[in-house]
Amino acid sequence: PKPVNLTFMSASPGGSWYPMAIGSAEIWQKNITDFQLSFTHTPGGGVANAQGVDEGIAQLAITTSVTIGQEPPKTPFARRAMTYGPGFSIWTSVS
Numbered sequence: 001p002k003p004v005n006l007t008f009m010s011a012s013p014g015g016s017w018y019p020m021a022i023g024s025a026e027i028w029q030k031n032i033t034d035f036q037l038s039f040t041h042t043p044g045g046g047v048a049n050a051q052g053v054d055e056g057i058a059q060l061a062i063t064t065s066v067t068i069g070q071e072p073p074k075t076p077f078a079r080r081a082m083t084y085g086p087g088f089s090i091w092t093s094v095s
Helices: 017-031 046-054
Strands: 002-010 033-042 061-065 080-085 087-091
Touching: 002 017, 002 046, 017 033, 017 061, 046 061
Parallel strands: 002 033, 002 061
Antiparallel strands: 061 087, 080 087
């Protein structure tokens, strides 16, 4: 499989978003077999994470539903969001 490294923004290692990012990355690595996925973690925050994806700093980021707007998302950003549940979304530039 083709190696692909993705940068994933969440929060600092002491924050609650960090284990969610690490766990999500592990699930994707085990279940997406068309690519040899690896992830680089970058700390950020709610708005900074969405901006990081929008600016091309990261391909994935955890943010809050409030940050990304309404359902369907209406935001100033040109990227997509995958909502996991109330108040928690993954922001992505990966199609």
